[in-house]
Amino acid sequence: MLNNQRISEAKKRTVRRNRLNWRWLFIIVMLTAMISALAVMVLPKKYTVKDGKADLTIVDFDQDKLVSLDGNWHFYWNKMLMQENASNEQSPIPDSLMKVPGIWSANEGTNYSKQGFATYRLSLEYPSKLKDPAIRVQYVANAYKLYVNGKLVQEVGSNLTDKSRFKNDDKIAIIELPKDTQKVVLIFQVGNLNCATAGLRAAPVFGSLKALEQQHMNLLILQLIFIGGVSIFGIHYFFLFFMDTKNKTALLFSVFCFITAARSMGWGEIPIQILWPDVSAEIRMYLNYLTGYNYVAIVILFVQSIYPLEVNKKVMVIFFVPSLVFDVLLMITNPQLMTFYTNYLYIVLLLQMIYMIAVLIKAVLNKRENAILMFIAACVLIWAMNEDILNFLKIGSYYFSCMFLFGNFAFILTMSYIQARQQAANHDKLIEYNEKLLEADKLKDQIMATEMSFLQAQIKPHFLYNALSAIANVCEKNNKQAGKLILDLAVYLRRSLEFNNLDKLVTVEKELEFVDTYFHIEQARFGQKIQLHKEIEVSLDIKIPVLILQPLVENAVRHGISKNEQGGTVTLRMYMNDSEAIIEIEDDGVGIDADKLLALLSEDAPMQGVGLHNIHSRLLKLYRKGLSIKSKSGNTLVKLSIPEVLSYENSSCR
Numbered sequence: 001m002l003n004n005q006r007i008s009e010a011k012k013r014t015v016r017r018n019r020l021n022w023r024w025l026f027i028i029v030m031l032t033a034m035i036s037a038l039a040v041m042v043l044p045k046k047y048t049v050k051d052g053k054a055d056l057t058i059v060d061f062d063q064d065k066l067v068s069l070d071g072n073w074h075f076y077w078n079k080m081l082m083q084e085n086a087s088n089e090q091s092p093i094p095d096s097l098m099k100v101p102g103i104w105s106a107n108e109g110t111n112y113s114k115q116g117f118a119t120y121r122l123s124l125e126y127p128s129k130l131k132d133p134a135i136r137v138q139y140v141a142n143a144y145k146l147y148v149n150g151k152l153v154q155e156v157g158s159n160l161t162d163k164s165r166f167k168n169d170d171k172i173a174i175i176e177l178p179k180d181t182q183k184v185v186l187i188f189q190v191g192n193l194n195c196a197t198a199g200l201r202a203a204p205v206f207g208s209l210k211a212l213e214q215q216h217m218n219l220l221i222l223q224l225i226f227i228g229g230v231s232i233f234g235i236h237y238f239f240l241f242f243m244d245t246k247n248k249t250a251l252l253f254s255v256f257c258f259i260t261a262a263r264s265m266g267w268g269e270i271p272i273q274i275l276w277p278d279v280s281a282e283i284r285m286y287l288n289y290l291t292g293y294n295y296v297a298i299v300i301l302f303v304q305s306i307y308p309l310e311v312n313k314k315v316m317v318i319f320f321v322p323s324l325v326f327d328v329l330l331m332i333t334n335p336q337l338m339t340f341y342t343n344y345l346y347i348v349l350l351l352q353m354i355y356m357i358a359v360l361i362k363a364v365l366n367k368r369e370n371a372i373l374m375f376i377a378a379c380v381l382i383w384a385m386n387e388d389i390l391n392f393l394k395i396g397s398y399y400f401s402c403m404f405l406f407g408n409f410a411f412i413l414t415m416s417y418i419q420a421r422q423q424a425a426n427h428d429k430l431i432e433y434n435e436k437l438l439e440a441d442k443l444k445d446q447i448m449a450t451e452m453s454f455l456q457a458q459i460k461p462h463f464l465y466n467a468l469s470a471i472a473n474v475c476e477k478n479n480k481q482a483g484k485l486i487l488d489l490a491v492y493l494r495r496s497l498e499f500n501n502l503d504k505l506v507t508v509e510k511e512l513e514f515v516d517t518y519f520h521i522e523q524a525r526f527g528q529k530i531q532l533h534k535e536i537e538v539s540l541d542i543k544i545p546v547l548i549l550q551p552l553v554e555n556a557v558r559h560g561i562s563k564n565e566q567g568g569t570v571t572l573r574m575y576m577n578d579s580e581a582i583i584e585i586e587d588d589g590v591g592i593d594a595d596k597l598l599a600l601l602s603e604d605a606p607m608q609g610v611g612l613h614n615i616h617s618r619l620l621k622l623y624r625k626g627l628s629i630k631s632k633s634g635n636t637l638v639k640l641s642i643p644e645v646l647s648y649e650n651s652s653c654r
Contacts, residue, residue: 044068044205049122051097056126056206057182066207066215072097073200074121075104077112080161080189081119094121103141104199114196114340117160120188126177126206133177134209136216139202140188142168142195142281147187148177157281160191168194168336169281172270174212196339220269226405227261227271233412234258237419249305253415256298260408263291268405285335293326293345296352296385299378302415303359306374310362319355322348346389353382369425370418377414380407471524481524488520505543508574512536514550515572522557529567530557537575544581544642545622551615552585552638560589560636581642592631600629612638 047054049071059067075098096110098120105114112118126133137146143157143166154173159165177184192198205212234257241251265272266284273279297320304311326345330338360378363371384407471489475482512534519532532553553570561568573584592600600612616626619640628639 046070053123065211068203070203073100076119100200101203103197117191122186125183128182132209136205136212137173141198142192145189163193166193194336227264230257230261252302259291297323307363310359377411381411485524488517491517504546506546509540511549531569533571535573556587560587563590583640585638591633
């Protein structure tokens with residue numbers, strides 16, 4: 001009946017989990033839709049620049065607050081077009097039209113080298129009602145000067161044409177444009193002498209100064225919220241690993257969260273500059289590449305920790321070696337040099353992504369728990385990672401930044417949910433395990449009760465017969481003594497049969513009373529031939545297991561001194577040794593043969609040794625230390641120790 005109830009509860013839990021899976025899947029879809037909608041809202045409206053000219057006078061900046069200057073700009077290769085020439089209506093004939101956003105080495109119909117310097121030119125008109133015109137510039141690879149109507153307004157990096165002194169940089173610049181005119185000429189002098197990509201990788205954004213600053217602040221807050229949330233997940237799962245170091249899944253997920261947070265510090269609105277205003281572009285490049293090289297590898301390790309049977313370890317090694325090689329090269333070279341090898345890195349990342357998807361498809365086909373949800377979340381993550389790759393491969397924009405942030409956050413949120421479900425499942429298993437332990441504990445009590453009954457059955461019938469015979473003989477001589485012996489026998493029988501828990505603890509005083517009662521009855525049979533000598537040097541209030549002393553004294557009488565014609569003495573000693581109570585029962589009887597002594601406490605103990613074996617087993621269960629028996633002709637010593645004894649006042653019976 002209990003098993004049927006458990007099966008029913010397990011089925012109900014499975015149904016609830018499946019419902020939660022579909023609900024969470026719906027949340028992921030809705031979150032993705034909201035992310036896409038938000039990205040569209042953040043994206044500035046694209047304006048197509050044609051032949052180096054942009055006429056924004058027809059744009060309603062009350063509705064479309066920001067405009068991205070995408071299109072074909074005038075391009076002058078290996079020329080630093082001077083501002084006085086650039087501002088003239090008759091500008092020099094361009095070498096080509098350059099697509100913005102983009103990199104000049106990948107422009108269609110041209111064959112410009114990756115390194116060099118050039119000039120971008122744009123003639124820009126905007127409406128007079130725009131009171132605070134401004135332009136936002138970012139992702140110019142890798143240093144530039146910006147002239148507006150012949151006036152230098154911004155310089156990022158330095159020494160654009162001198163390779164030995166060239167210094168690159170990449171920071172956000174929001175630049176006010178002239179208010180007294182609605183027509184300006186923008187000249188970008190761009191230099192790249194140390195990296196593999198160059199040009200206006202993101203189109204400048206035009207709009208009101210207030211709108212640009214507000215957009216920057218909104219995006220920065222959004223990015224900081226993302227970094228903070230991801231970091232909290234990382235700290236939480238690191239502490240889970242710290243509390244249980246066997247939980248490798250928590251450690252890997254924590255590392256993934258920290259890598260994601262660190263990667264998000266150096267791009268987009270560059271939040272790292274809040275904590276470190278003077279951080280160099282080179283350090284940001286190190287941060288970008290170091291996190292990028294290991295990003296997918298950590299995700300694969302995380303997937304392996306959840307579905308180890310679906311992952312081939314040899315294939316894992318093949319995929320991880322390139323990531324390690326890139327890490328080593330980055331440490332011994334510089335990030336600028338590594339830009340020339342990024343295409344190889346992207347191939348490795350693509351193969352790693354394909355393998356991760358293959359592993360998750362295999363997990364889905366094998367019907368692993370949470371596999372479908374994991375697969376969908378991984379697809380969202382891969383989509384976000386590809387956006388990130390496109391961002392650094394060719395162009396950068398708000399769209400890519402938002403997709404990376406929200407794609408990663410959706411994945412992290414889903415993985416947290418899956419791990420929470422696994423913890424809930426483990427909790428259910430723990431409850432079930434505890435229930436089984438309770439049943440096992442009840443079974444143990446039944447077994448112990450059976451052992452108690454077995455021990456009680458060892459009150460030999462001939463002992464009762466002999467005791468009653470002795471009492472009958474005393475009745476003829478001394479009625480008063482006979483009455484006392486009958487009372488002793490009654491006490492003995494009651495004490496022998498009243499214990500229903502062998503784990504119970506009693507005071508030394510009560511155990512000694514039981515020993516005295518037993519010995520009085522035996523002396524009625526044997527007279528003064530047998531003697532009991534007690535050397536008690538412990539407190540009578542300390543507690544010891546029940547039915548320990550009397551069976552050992554009885555064993556010494558029955559098998560020791562009673563078989564000696566002259567009788568003998570049983571000596572009971574109790575003393576303290578540090579925190580242990582030492583108990584010794586010694587007799588000067590006939591002793592025990594060596595062969596019999598070896599088998600006495602073994603599993604195959606002879607029937608006459610069952611009492612000793614029972615006590616020995618109980619002591620092993622309670623204290624992991626049983627009886628010690630030494631014997632020779634004329635002497636037998638049984639010794640045991642009770643560790644960490646408790647007094648009657650400060651302890652309770654178990």
